Amino acid sequence: MTKSVLITGASRGLGEGLARQFAARGYKLALTARKLEDLESLTEQLRSESPQVCVRSLDVTDFDAVPGVLRECAEELGGLDIVIVNAGVAIAARGGQGMFEQMRTTIDVNLTGAIATAEAALEIFREQGKGQLVGISSIAALRGMPRQGAYCATKAGFSKYLEALRCETCNESISITELSPGYIDTELNRSLASRPFVISADKGTRIMADLIEKQVGFRYVPPWPWTLVAQFLKLLPIAMLRKF
Ligand SMILES: NC(=O)c1ccc[n+]([C@@H]2O[C@H](COP(=O)([O-])OP(=O)(O)OC[C@H]3O[C@@H](n4cnc5c(N)ncnc54)[C@H](OP(=O)(O)O)[C@@H]3O)[C@@H](O)[C@H]2O)c1
Numbered sequence: 001m002t003k004s005v006l007i008t009g010a011s012r013g014l015g016e017g018l019a020r021q022f023a024a025r026g027y028k029l030a031l032t033a034r035k036l037e038d039l040e041s042l043t044e045q046l047r048s049e050s051p052q053v054c055v056r057s058l059d060v061t062d063f064d065a066v067p068g069v070l071r072e073c074a075e076e077l078g079g080l081d082i083v084i085v086n087a088g089v090a091i092a093a094r095g096g097q098g099m100f101e102q103m104r105t106t107i108d109v110n111l112t113g114a115i116a117t118a119e120a121a122l123e124i125f126r127e128q129g130k131g132q133l134v135g136i137s138s139i140a141a142l143r144g145m146p147r148q149g150a151y152c153a154t155k156a157g158f159s160k161y162l163e164a165l166r167c168e169t170c171n172e173s174i175s176i177t178e179l180s181p182g183y184i185d186t187e188l189n190r191s192l193a194s195r196p197f198v199i200s201a202d203k204g205t206r207i208m209a210d211l212i213e214k215q216v217g218f219r220y221v222p223p224w225p226w227t228l229v230a231q232f233l234k235l236l237p238i239a240m241l242r243k244f
Pocket residue numbers: 008009010011012013014015032033034035038058059060061086087088089090109136137138139180181182183184185186187188189
């Protein structure tokens with residue numbers, strides 16, 4: 001039977017790349033982001049590959065709207081097999097520089113909005129009796145990197161939430177996948193001075209789609225070299241971490 005996948009933040013970057021990957025694999029798609037125009041032009045390109053595409057404008061910080069939008073997509077596509085919680089923003093801001101509002105937006109999108117999306121997806125999965133929730137965290141979840149305090153906090157928080165879900169759903173037909181990318185070339189990170197081991201969005205989203213289809217519990221993306229690098233990052237003393 002044709003599977004369906006809903007992606008938040010599908011208008012560009014990794015979300016767009018994942019939409020292209022799953023369209024090419026014959027999935028029905030539900031694409032959401034704030035800017036409907038961007039989603040509609042992407043939809044035109046994907047219609048020849050995907051059997052059905054539905055689009056919805058969704059700002060994940062409109063927490064009350066999230067469950068209704070996911071439910072509408074589930075009804076239109078005849079259920080949701082996979083929900084990818086991908087929408088995210090990043091700011092570069094040192095602590096104590098008057099950037100609290102930008103930090104709060106980052107928390108609203110990456111943590112509260114992500115959890116709102118995941119909670120809405122889980123309700124649908126429990127009604128269906130099955131489903132796969134995919135959360136996009138980051139290697140930034142591993143440590144508090146300078147100028148990325150709020151971003152790291154959101155990714156660490158979301159990662160722990162996903163870990164708790166993996167424990168809670170182990171006796172259900174619901175699978176939880178956490179993908180933790182290193183550096184994949186998108187607008188989110190193009191202004192950074194250094195992007196170690198950066199890979200293209202096409203390669204990154206192909207790896208991510210493969211891992212999602214395998215229903216892995218947790219993987220760094222790409223797994224090599226980040227699985228090894230992550231172990232060093234965890235041990236790095238502050239004197240070295242502060243140079244990042
Ligand atoms: N690229 C990397 O190397 C990398 C590494 C680690 C983790 N990640 C994570 O991967 C995810 C995708 O990042 P990306 O690199 O693809 O970033 P991106 O190119 O900047 O795309 C971000 C997407 O999120 C959407 N978005 C932003 N704010 C939103 C909101 N309030 N509500 C709904 N959608 C919103 C944007 O669409 P609209 O503006 O139209 O809403 C866009 O589609 C993020 O969670 C990011 O933290 C990326």
